[in-house]
Amino acid sequence: MSALAHATAAAFRAGDRSACAIVETALADIARLNPTVNAFTDVTAARALEMAAALDRARQAGASVGPLAGVPFAVKNLFDVRGLPTRAGAKINRERASATSDATLVQRLERAGAILVGALNMGEYAYDFTGENAHDGACRNPHDPTRMTGGSSSGSGAAVAAGCVPLSLGSDTNGSIRVPASLCGVFGLKPTYGRLSRGGSFPFCDSLDHVGPLARSVLDLALAYDAMQGRDARDPACCPPDAVPVVPQLETAGQSLRVGVLGGYFARGAEPAVLAAVQRAATALGAAGDVVVDGVEAGRAAAFVITNVEGARLHLDRLRQRSADFDPDTRDRFLAGALLPAGWYVRAQAVRRWWAARLQAAFAGFDLLIAPTTPVTAPKIGQKTLQLDGREVPLRPNLGLYTQPFSCVGLPVVAVPIARAAGLPVGVQLIAKPWQEARALAAAWQLEREGVAAAPLPSQL
């Protein structure tokens, strides 16, 4: 399944390929590639073939089909999939009753004609930046299977990067779409907080949880985003403006954008290849200057404390009764979070508002800001530390060094893989003002058209 989503949908609409043939190819690719990348925890073959047959009948009957008709997709296994327990990367959750309905975004993608083919590996309860999982095994990077995918939407990044599916869904609380997008070399969209419904997804930290798509082209990302937009009573935070499709805006929304490059905190610690990627994107987008915002560390600290406390409270009963069944790499962080003083949490929420105002001020002369996504290319699986600015620091928290400050205040971000002649993938973030996903996607599309951004399949897998 090397074809992109829009090309697959076009081939189906034109009658060049049947949905059944597309799904059979995807299932064969999963069977061939998954033993290497370990991206899938469930393959919903019967369901996929049933829907494909229905789509083929509909097309033969001359019925209209959706914009994603015939496109296989897969979802991080924290999204409800009818008939499966929603495992959220956890051993404990496998004992939950099977979901009786699909998550809202699964329903919306299927309504657009996309075909669910499986559920994807992830870090336990989404508290992860590495892609490692003690229960389901580490997800492995398609560009070098000895290396991390990034997390926590590890399978979502790997399944798309490997070419198992052209489209996946992930969640992002502190960077969990953007970090695997960067390390696996695919595009990812973390929309504005409240834009896309989290209905029917297993939560992590309500104040900061976002959901969004990953794909190998901007048009695919935009098609999926448009299919998923809209309010939803299942998610109390989901109260966006009226949906305006972005696909028709990709040509226009990126014109005359005032682009700035975030310096200071965001220019420190990254590998030269990462900083070069930022510079390349900045040049291509005609960036007007550097922007230094003070207080990033405090903004990130707010994200840390809010995540720690809300996540621990969510799992408190499970921690009391079954801490031995947690992944050791998440367990002790959750336990610590359950003990934090309430005042720290309230302070974090207050600082979060302060940080949002500072970032808003930074946007005064700009429509779009550029920052690195991760400080490094994909580390080795099992690696515990990173070298940042010549200092050895713990790897797990620091992979999200550049992503946390934006999810903390809900800004929309497109993670963009920057084309390289050789070497592991490296990505940048295009950050827009609230509700301005169209601008970030249009800028990403411009980078893709000019060959600055690309998500090629691995040369060997």
Added chain:
Amino acid sequence: MLLRFWSKCQTNKEQGNDMADETAFDPDAWIDAMAPVVGLPIGDLERPGVRTFLGVAKGMADLLDAVELPDDELALAPVFRPEDEA
């Protein structure tokens, strides 16, 4: 238990290990005080990790405390309304 924790803090303070000082924090004392209150069993297996992450969280809390916020307001979290920037 909390009284004992406070006493331990005071003792440490008198001994020059000022726990009120932002740079000094005794995670073991905190675990001993708070884990029973919350009803969390924290054994020898978990304690080293919990100790480490409490220390990290304390560092984050210090960063938050260093921010100058107005003393007549406690507004929590950004709120995006549909009209914002739309």
